[in-house]
Amino acid sequence: MPEITMLSEAHLRGLVPLDLGAIACVEEAFRALATQPVVMPPILRLDLKDARGEVDVKTAYVPGLTRFAIKISPGFFDNPRLGLPSVNGLMVVLSARTGLLEAALFDNGYLTDVRTAAAGAVAAKHLSRPDASSVAILGAGVQARLQLKALTLVRPIKRARLWARNTDRADAAARELSDELGLPVVPAISALEAVKGADIIVTTTPAQEPILMADWLEPGQHITAMGSDAEHKNEIEPAAFSRLDLYVPDRLSQTRTLGELHHAISAGSARPDAGFAELGAVLAGHASGRRNDREITLCDLTGTGVQDTAIANFAVTRAQEQGVGERFSS
Numbered sequence: 001m002p003e004i005t006m007l008s009e010a011h012l013r014g015l016v017p018l019d020l021g022a023i024a025c026v027e028e029a030f031r032a033l034a035t036q037p038v039v040m041p042p043i044l045r046l047d048l049k050d051a052r053g054e055v056d057v058k059t060a061y062v063p064g065l066t067r068f069a070i071k072i073s074p075g076f077f078d079n080p081r082l083g084l085p086s087v088n089g090l091m092v093v094l095s096a097r098t099g100l101l102e103a104a105l106f107d108n109g110y111l112t113d114v115r116t117a118a119a120g121a122v123a124a125k126h127l128s129r130p131d132a133s134s135v136a137i138l139g140a141g142v143q144a145r146l147q148l149k150a151l152t153l154v155r156p157i158k159r160a161r162l163w164a165r166n167t168d169r170a171d172a173a174a175r176e177l178s179d180e181l182g183l184p185v186v187p188a189i190s191a192l193e194a195v196k197g198a199d200i201i202v203t204t205t206p207a208q209e210p211i212l213m214a215d216w217l218e219p220g221q222h223i224t225a226m227g228s229d230a231e232h233k234n235e236i237e238p239a240a241f242s243r244l245d246l247y248v249p250d251r252l253s254q255t256r257t258l259g260e261l262h263h264a265i266s267a268g269s270a271r272p273d274a275g276f277a278e279l280g281a282v283l284a285g286h287a288s289g290r291r292n293d294r295e296i297t298l299c300d301l302t303g304t305g306v307q308d309t310a311i312a313n314f315a316v317t318r319a320q321e322q323g324v325g326e327r328f329s330s
């Protein structure tokens with residue numbers, strides 16, 4: 001039997017920082033989704049309501065990659081009361097030729113954080129104005145921080161405003177991001193104040209009621225919505241769909257049931273059978289992206305298994321190249 005590589009979160013943080021390499025990895029994954037016969041089954045979701053818990057299982061096979069990943073991603077939101085993190089998880093990586101286990105990545109959700117932030121950068125790179133320099137971040141958690149950092153890698157960001165319901169967290173996040181990124185990040189007193197005049201808006205919350213309203217949107221803005229990864233989550237007012245010039249899902253079949261499109265369909269703001277070109281099709285040149293500087297664009301990110309397989313393969317390849325990780329034979 002072949003050796004199995006085990007990588008801890010510490011290993012993976014060293015191997016896969018949020019950088020241009022990670023962004024390119026995720027960009028290629030989306031392009032493959034539009035150009036290759038990728039096999040990506042629907043998300044398997046398990047809800048444990050008594051424990052305020054949810055578990056998502058995602059996977060995909062990408063032709064050309066020698067491995068595929070299966071990701072198990074739990075979120076148990078009462079855990080902080082027990083002194084435990086809300087989110088953890090792991091990825092198992094198997095040979096695409098034999099199905100044998102090659103690696104176990106005990107990342108505690110770190111690789112998901114990186115690939116999600118990288119997807120936000122890919123969306124902005126292809127859908128926001130090239131000169132976009134101001135950002136509004138709604139939320140103050142891990143993704144709020146990573147999304148802004150990722151944007152600075154693909155756009156000439158000069159300033160940002162950040163809003164969250166918890167003002168202490170917003171203040172702390174703004175202060176830490178200012179120090180880390182060397183640009184002014186200002187806490188906003190309201191979501192409206194945050195998004196007014198922003199070139200790029202990123203929503204990063206688990207909100208169940210809209211926090212971004214239709215009549216706040218301005219010509220030329222790009223919105224990346226990445227919080228609605230479950231049926232009950234909703235960050236964008238459904239009426240905003242009537243203001244959009246371009247709507248781009250990561251995976252249309254998912255956003256019809258999980259994403260912001262799901263809520264727009266329920267509210268009658270979008271047709272259930274409406275066809276929208278996916279992000280991968282825009283990347284591959286099969287569909288148009290932003291056509292001018294006044295369009296309002298929205299990318300609906302629900303998270304895809306192809307991203308997980310891509311980032312896991314990226315991590316294992318780097319680990320082998322650098323001789324990192326623990327190995328054992330089963």
